[in-house]
Amino acid sequence: MSAAESVKAATTIIASSMRVGPPRTSSPEQFARETIQKLKQSNVLEKNELQRLNAQLQGYLDNVRSLEALNKRLIDEVDRVRTGSQPKIMDKTSLDGRLQETRQMLEDASLGAVKLQTSIEKNEALARHITNRL
Numbered sequence: 001m002s003a004a005e006s007v008k009a010a011t012t013i014i015a016s017s018m019r020v021g022p023p024r025t026s027s028p029e030q031f032a033r034e035t036i037q038k039l040k041q042s043n044v045l046e047k048n049e050l051q052r053l054n055a056q057l058q059g060y061l062d063n064v065r066s067l068e069a070l071n072k073r074l075i076d077e078v079d080r081v082r083t084g085s086q087p088k089i090m091d092k093t094s095l096d097g098r099l100q101e102t103r104q105m106l107e108d109a110s111l112g113a114v115k116l117q118t119s120i121e122k123n124e125a126l127a128r129h130i131t132n133r134l
Helices: 003-017 028-085 092-133
Strands: none
Touching: none
């Protein structure tokens, strides 16, 4: 029963018990008992409706809490992804310095390779000379 239906039922019960005119019962005591009974029924209907609405509200609140928790987890994950995947911004000066260091390392490695190649060629020539003497 919806809230509107329970209010309508309670209004109908109360209105029917408060009709002006001769009472339908034989005595005023009987009329009072019937009116009290109808009010009790109305109170029971209202109480049941409030319990149902409270249960429904509790369900909505639980749903909102779970959605808020999920939202917080998603926001934290988005923040984590944003901070972890953003490229680091470097200025031109630091990049130029790193580029110069890399060029120097490459030049040193090339010079070292040339020296090793020269040494290998000398050793091969020496090995051929020794082999020919034997």
